[in-house]
Amino acid sequence: PFGPIRVTVTGAAGNIGYAALFRIAAGAMLGRERSVDLRLLEVPQAVDAAEGTAMELADGAFPLLRNITVTDSLETAFDGCDVALLIGAMPRKQGMHRSDLLAANAEIFTAQGRAIGEHADENVRVLVVGNPANTNAAIARAAAPDIRGDNFHAMMRLDHNRAIGQLSSRTGVSADKIARVTVWGNHSNTQVPDVDHAFIEGVPARERIQDDAWLDGEFASTVANRGAEIIKARGASSAASAANAAIDHVRNWVLGTPADDWVTIARPSHGEYGVPEGLVFGMPARSRDGDWHVVSDLERSERVLRLTEATIADLEGERDAVRALGIT
Numbered sequence: 001p002f003g004p005i006r007v008t009v010t011g012a013a014g015n016i017g018y019a020a021l022f023r024i025a026a027g028a029m030l031g032r033e034r035s036v037d038l039r040l041l042e043v044p045q046a047v048d049a050a051e052g053t054a055m056e057l058a059d060g061a062f063p064l065l066r067n068i069t070v071t072d073s074l075e076t077a078f079d080g081c082d083v084a085l086l087i088g089a090m091p092r093k094q095g096m097h098r099s100d101l102l103a104a105n106a107e108i109f110t111a112q113g114r115a116i117g118e119h120a121d122e123n124v125r126v127l128v129v130g131n132p133a134n135t136n137a138a139i140a141r142a143a144a145p146d147i148r149g150d151n152f153h154a155m156m157r158l159d160h161n162r163a164i165g166q167l168s169s170r171t172g173v174s175a176d177k178i179a180r181v182t183v184w185g186n187h188s189n190t191q192v193p194d195v196d197h198a199f200i201e202g203v204p205a206r207e208r209i210q211d212d213a214w215l216d217g218e219f220a221s222t223v224a225n226r227g228a229e230i231i232k233a234r235g236a237s238s239a240a241s242a243a244n245a246a247i248d249h250v251r252n253w254v255l256g257t258p259a260d261d262w263v264t265i266a267r268p269s270h271g272e273y274g275v276p277e278g279l280v281f282g283m284p285a286r287s288r289d290g291d292w293h294v295v296s297d298l299e300r301s302e303r304v305l306r307l308t309e310a311t312i313a314d315l316e317g318e319r320d321a322v323r324a325l326g327i328t
């Protein structure tokens, strides 16, 4: 009864794009009932590489894959788009100042946000993966005033999944039996992994683990610094785990979250938990019937409150730096 879902992937020739596209084509993101129409956006010099990925996708003979378009045109990429994964971003190069990086990305995400506002479906769901993801999402959102602000998200799911992964390794309990983890704030090392409301096999996580020093120390810092550790070990950024988290995020957005659980998403704050309105901030949320509802009544410890202030300040700093560039 439905046509294919139009999925746009930017930075499609990059590592995360390469890891995500085949699973999207296989139905891991939208379910095995919905066909997909893939739009791969790249910068002109990477279009050939994206064409190569498109050839491999065709060679996958995926039953759900109805169309693949490779383009460097924003209009073609976002025309009628239902789901946008904004993965491509300007990487930090040696000697580059933070303000140069912010400016380059502000330009990319302003142009993409504008194109989404002009060409995408009015209910488009946008997930920003490219860093600095939270601020890039705020920029894209500001450039598309006619689209609901709630539909612009930044990816905190990898941080969320990393936290679950650490708890699973420590306890030997499988990931599906670990619930209600939250990672507050920015997808940077100021993020605040919080297990105060988490359960492991139905037992409160702190009771089950019996080691608050580990939870507040090594666990939290391992989760927050995992990206750098992976670069050290692999000699390259995490890619498959980031792709996996993006797929998890969108799958929950479309198909819902389990009734007794929540996940971490970052969308523009409505002022929940005292977070300044408009900051794209990691918070616990449940998805039902295609819509997210932030879990807004959790009690937070002194420690979480204090650390949350720091991640708010981090995001305000990014916001102000972008404002100072005169972009939003």
Ligand code: NDP
Binding pocket: 010, 011, 012, 013, 014, 015, 016, 017, 041, 042, 043, 046, 087, 088, 089, 090, 091, 092, 108, 129, 130, 131, 132, 133, 158, 227, 237, 238, 239, 242
């Ligand atoms: P990746 O595919 O590895 O990463 C893409 C982005 O995701 C980066 O900004 C990266 O941030 C970010 N990211 C977010 N979370 C994570 C995570 N947990 N682990 C790793 N990365 C994470 O980058 P590549 O360089 O392989 O590919 C990028 C592609 O994007 C290139 O092909 C380039 O041409 C393209 N591009 C496309 C644009 C467009 O479509 N208009 C615009 C700009 C670039 P970080 O840098 O901090 O690792």
